[in-house]
Amino acid sequence: MKTNILGIYEDEDVLLHAIDKLQADGIVVADVYSPFPIHGIWSRLKLTTRLPYATFVYGAVGAVAIFMMLYWMSVVSYPLKFGGKPLNTLSFIIIMFVGTIFIGTLLTFLTYLGREKMFPGKQVVLPDPRSTEDKFVLVIANTEDMNEQETKHLMKMLKETGATEIKESTVNDHE
Amino acid sequence: MYNTRVRGILIKGNKTYSDVGRDVLRPLDAPTPIWWWVTAGLAIIAMAWGSWGFYNTISTGIGAWGLNNNVAWGYAIINFVWWIGIGHAGTAFSIFLLILRQKWRTSINRAAEAMTIFAVMAAGLFPLLHMGRIWDGFFIFPYWNTRGPLWDNFNSPLFWDVVAISTYFMASALFWYMGMIPDFATIRESTASKIKKKIYGAMSFGWIGNAKSWLRFETAALLLGGMAAPLVVSVHSIVSMDFSVSVVPGWHTTIFPPYFVIGAIFSGFGMVLTLMIILRKLYSFKDYVTDGHLDAITRILTFISLIMATAYMTELFTAWYSGSEYELFTFMKNRVTGDYTFAYWTMITCNAIIPQLFWFKAIRKNIAIVFIMSIFINIGMWFERYVIVVTSLSKDFLPATWATYSPTITEIAAFVGTIGLFVLGVLAFFRWLPTIAISEVKGVLKETTTLKSFTDEN
Numbered sequence: 001m002k003t004n005i006l007g008i009y010e011d012e013d014v015l016l017h018a019i020d021k022l023q024a025d026g027i028v029v030a031d032v033y034s035p036f037p038i039h040g041i042w043s044r045l046k047l048t049t050r051l052p053y054a055t056f057v058y059g060a061v062g063a064v065a066i067f068m069m070l071y072w073m074s075v076v077s078y079p080l081k082f083g084g085k086p087l088n089t090l091s092f093i094i095i096m097f098v099g100t101i102f103i104g105t106l107l108t109f110l111t112y113l114g115r116e117k118m119f120p121g122k123q124v125v126l127p128d129p130r131s132t133e134d135k136f137v138l139v140i141a142n143t144e145d146m147n148e149q150e151t152k153h154l155m156k157m158l159k160e161t162g163a164t165e166i167k168e169s170t171v172n173d174h175e
Numbered sequence: 176m177y178n179t180r181v182r183g184i185l186i187k188g189n190k191t192y193s194d195v196g197r198d199v200l201r202p203l204d205a206p207t208p209i210w211w212w213v214t215a216g217l218a219i220i221a222m223a224w225g226s227w228g229f230y231n232t233i234s235t236g237i238g239a240w241g242l243n244n245n246v247a248w249g250y251a252i253i254n255f256v257w258w259i260g261i262g263h264a265g266t267a268f269s270i271f272l273l274i275l276r277q278k279w280r281t282s283i284n285r286a287a288e289a290m291t292i293f294a295v296m297a298a299g300l301f302p303l304l305h306m307g308r309i310w311d312g313f314f315i316f317p318y319w320n321t322r323g324p325l326w327d328n329f330n331s332p333l334f335w336d337v338v339a340i341s342t343y344f345m346a347s348a349l350f351w352y353m354g355m356i357p358d359f360a361t362i363r364e365s366t367a368s369k370i371k372k373k374i375y376g377a378m379s380f381g382w383i384g385n386a387k388s389w390l391r392f393e394t395a396a397l398l399l400g401g402m403a404a405p406l407v408v409s410v411h412s413i414v415s416m417d418f419s420v421s422v423v424p425g426w427h428t429t430i431f432p433p434y435f436v437i438g439a440i441f442s443g444f445g446m447v448l449t450l451m452i453i454l455r456k457l458y459s460f461k462d463y464v465t466d467g468h469l470d471a472i473t474r475i476l477t478f479i480s481l482i483m484a485t486a487y488m489t490e491l492f493t494a495w496y497s498g499s500e501y502e503l504f505t506f507m508k509n510r511v512t513g514d515y516t517f518a519y520w521t522m523i524t525c526n527a528i529i530p531q532l533f534w535f536k537a538i539r540k541n542i543a544i545v546f547i548m549s550i551f552i553n554i555g556m557w558f559e560r561y562v563i564v565v566t567s568l569s570k571d572f573l574p575a576t577w578a579t580y581s582p583t584i585t586e587i588a589a590f591v592g593t594i595g596l597f598v599l600g601v602l603a604f605f606r607w608l609p610t611i612a613i614s615e616v617k618g619v620l621k622e623t624t625t626l627k628s629f630t631d632e633n
Contacts, residue, residue, distance in 0.1 A: 013621075035357075035617050049390050051398065077323075094335050094409075094413065101342055101402050102345065118381050118382065122381025123376065129365075132364045
């Protein structure tokens, strides 16, 4: 069974220093659970997201698709003149503009849920439920492979960096 | 959230992280207060009367309204534009202030967004009802039909309206819901009730709040916000085009899109002020929605009110400078003077003159007066739409067709019904949802408390 060691911190700045110290010591910080986003964690854990690229693609494809739809409906399928204006008109821009936002927003949200594997009614167990309230939970993964000396060193490091509580956890959904 | 520094004290009372969650969630666990039942009862009565208005309109047809050949738009369009305007607050708050990096938005944005959702719902009912044959409402969408297929007129602002408002509703609802996901998880983990754990757990979509999910969350929120920001401008611009692309005097002006957008933000901020004063009073949120927050809103309102005044004067100037006698007649003989003087001057007084009192610090500090003034703004903005819709239509080019308009009881019922819907929606939000964005407040908490101890020491 996989075991993680959790270091529980009370303050986000203490936590950021702790991550720096642990990483300088060669310890791999697997994850951090926090009640709110902490800037500075992402660069330290080397996390990135490609969500903005996805949104750009949705928007671009959406704009083109909506233009094609409008063009086909107004010019090809049923060319009906309104008020003597050309069939393929500049005012398509308005629907393209709003439609692009519609498609971009909806698909971005769905992509976000998909990437996070989130859905209504999903059940989860947190390593420490207090991480949604006021605790910052630092996760060191797969500590069952460590020998006694390494574990001791890790415990010491966590305590030195300001963890108010150290505990083991078998919850393993941080990946 | 969203990396910037805060200016000034946003949250008072030296709160800890767990205090924030506890304070915001306390009303969710408390027994339903008496005022809630009383207000909900009134709202339901209003909705019942509104349902009668809706039934009467649908079963009889638009003939149940006070409209006539000339004044073909009345209460329905006035109320539609009014509600949409109010609905602009949420997005203006959440997104403009997000882009302008104003941290003080964190205590208010959730409630403002909730207001948006219910206001847009109320607004959407009117065009639907105005169709007359409501069961044919789906004709507005371009769907594959047996009449050709015959598609929509994509040059029509009325169709743009449909697209804009449904997009606006969807985008604001997603943004609002997404912001609440981490807070639902907080409720899920902290509540003692099994039923609540289940319900809020399901609504939290399995939120865990690790580093990666916060990264994705913030990126997605910024993306949704960034995409919704142009909607604040475009939705009401499109609504204004319903008027300005026509040739009716008083409507046919290029000032309409910016004038409508600024008016919408004005009425939205007015309604936010009304609502936040009530919320902080009822739930003792004075540490979160501080006097400083209210002060900031009143300052913004003063500024927007000046823009409104400029727009009113520009309209009058343009009417005169255009040399068009119809324009001049509409503004000078049918608004400033004439049959609709009361509506016009109520609009000017409430929107351009009364908010100028906010220049005085003593008035900004007096919450009771601020509250009354915020109501005046809402009334003033309703009259603005009344002036625009009714005066222009009632007396247009041909004096032989001039007509007056007064609403029937059916129209008034439908309007009161939507107020009931809005109030009930807001009440449900107050009762069952976290009214302040807990995770966002926690995100700015430390910076603002450090700042506080800093100012205390010096």
